[in-house]
Amino acid sequence: MTKITSLPADDSTCGWFHLSKPRKAKPGHSGNTKARWVVVGAGFTGLAAARQLAIHFPDEEIVLIDAQEVGFGTSGRNAGFAIDLPHDIGADDYIGDIETAKTTMKLNLSGQTMLKNLVEEHQIECHLRASGKYQAAIEDRGIAVLDAYRRGLDKLGQPYEMIDGKHLPDHIGTSFYRKALFTPGTMLVQPAALVKGLADSLPSNVTLHENTAITDVDYGEKTVLTHRNGRITADNLVLTNNAFGMRFGFLQGTMLPVFTYASLTRELTPAEQARLGGKDFWGVIPADPFGTTLRRTHDNRILVRNSFSFNPDGRSKQKYLDQFVNRHRDSFQRRFPMLPGVEFDYTWGGSLALSRNHAGFFGQLAPNVYGALCCNGLGVTRGTATGTLLADWLAGERNDLIDFLRNSPGPVRNPPQPFLSMGVNLSLKWNQYRAGREG
Structure with a gap:
């Protein structure tokens, strides 16, 4: 019996x-339920896996469970960038091996296409637009990053505009x-609206249970998942809960639950919109991964995201919200001095499942237990693609993207605590x- 020692608990x-x-x-x-397929984690990866399993096995019930409400957790908390391009921060030109980069881009594009x-x-109201993205810099180091990435994009043969x-x-x-490097292939979206819409459009043979936190798991010929109101017996268990997969006894000591923080302003008045200028969406x-991400939203709010914390238990901490909102205010004021008096309506945190070698896991974890885990901050596109491809693989399909994911080295082990x-x-x-x- 594996006892789940930490459960998701995001801020409200x-x-x-x-x-x-x-x-x-x-x-x-x-109560007690038996199912051939049980998917744990109803974010982008889990929703995609459950949907595709339902398509492959139309006469079987797929049980999808989440510890919280859909859209409330990690998938509804990111900045809403569905990115197409590879971005290998370990390579000099941010592209690295060209064949790997091409396959990575194909994977990201497949996720984009699936979502679109x-x-x-299903007519999901989530303000999805192919708007591209600006990667912007102010420091010399940031300018150097843009120049390096431009060289990598030339090697990859991808369009861009240096502004x-x-x-x-x-x-x-x-x-x-x-300076900024504009690339046209990114789609921007309201992530919580998207993930809610995906949940409400699942095939009829997917049964979704929200607010169902698993507390114990017994592995064997069948997997028994226990929670406070009952248990679920699975012929096959699919884990799509990122860093919480470690709590289920797998890939322990390989993923880093790192939280990043965002604030969203009130709606700008027409006069403030005029003073701001620029495009409406x-x-x-940032050129520096530890810099500030910005968005202007469909309803004329400004999103500011920066600051990080390491929360080993994967749970939100109010002290970081209180601390980092002041950093958000400073970042906003320096960028938008023409918008004095614009306050934040919301401030929140959201977790990233990172690995030190920037690799995720895809495949079999144990007999009758499978997973697509550790998206390394690319959950919108990568999670959608890997969840779908995992279901394809479980249904017996093979292709170059599945082979690429199966041949990944997976996340490497981290040093022990407290180090x-x-x-x-x-x-x-x-x-x-x-x-x-x-x-």
């Missing part, structure tokens, strides 16, 4: 969740940045300091 102040269309959560599980098709088919700082106000309103990512927390916390503090004005 995610702007994306509260501003998306309300939905009635599916009832939590109760589902949004169109000088004096022209950026026409794009994003602010004159804060010195855009997204900016792990000491090292990660020191690295986060140093890199956030080193980001300078990019933060």
Whole structure:
């Protein structure tokens, strides 16, 4: 018997969740249920896996469970960038091995296409737009990153536009940045609205149980998952719960639950929109990974995301929200001095499942237990693609993307505690300091 020692517990102040269309959560599980397929984790990966399993096995019930309400957890808390391009921060040109980069891009594009098709088919109101993204820099180090990435994109044969700082106000309103690299293939979305819509459009043979936190798991010929109101017996268990997969006894000591934080302003008035200028919908990512991400949303709010914390138990901590909202205010004021008096309506945190070698897991974890885990911050596209492909693989399909994922080395082990927390916390503090004005 494996006892789950830490359960998801996100803060209640995610702007994306509260501003998306309300939905009635599916009832939590109760009693005793037996199923051939049970998927744990109803984020992008789990929703995709359950949907595809249901398509492959139309005469079988697929049970999908989540510890929280759909859209309330990690998948509804990101910045809403569905990115197409590879971005290998360990390579000099951010592309690295060209064949690996091409396959990675194919994987990301497949996730984009899946989401676009589902949004169109089910008329999901999530403000999905192919808007591209700006990668912007103010520090010399950031400018060097943009130049390196441009060389990598040339090698990959992908389009881009390098925009000088004096022209950026026409794009994003602010004159804060010195230069930006625009790539057209990114889609921007309201993530909580998207994940809610995906949950409400699942095939009829998927049974979704929300607010069902598994507390014990007994592995064997069949897997028995126990929670406070009953238990579920699975012929096959599929884990799509990212870092919480470690709590189920797998890949222990390989994933890092790192939280990042965002704030969302009130709606800008027409006068404030006029002072801001630029396009009415855009997204900016920082040249430095520890810098500030920005978005102007469909309802004329500004999103500011920066700051990180390492929460080994995978649970939200109020002290970090209280601490980092002040950093968000400072970042906003430096970028948008033309918008004095614009306050934040929401501030929240959301977790990333990271590995030190930037690799995820895809495949079999134990007899009759499978997983697609550790998206390394690319959950919108990568989670959608890997969840779908895992179901394809379980149904007996094979293709180049499945082979690519199956041949991945997987996440490497981390140093033991307390050295792990000491090292990660020191690295986060140093890199956030080193980001300078990019933060």
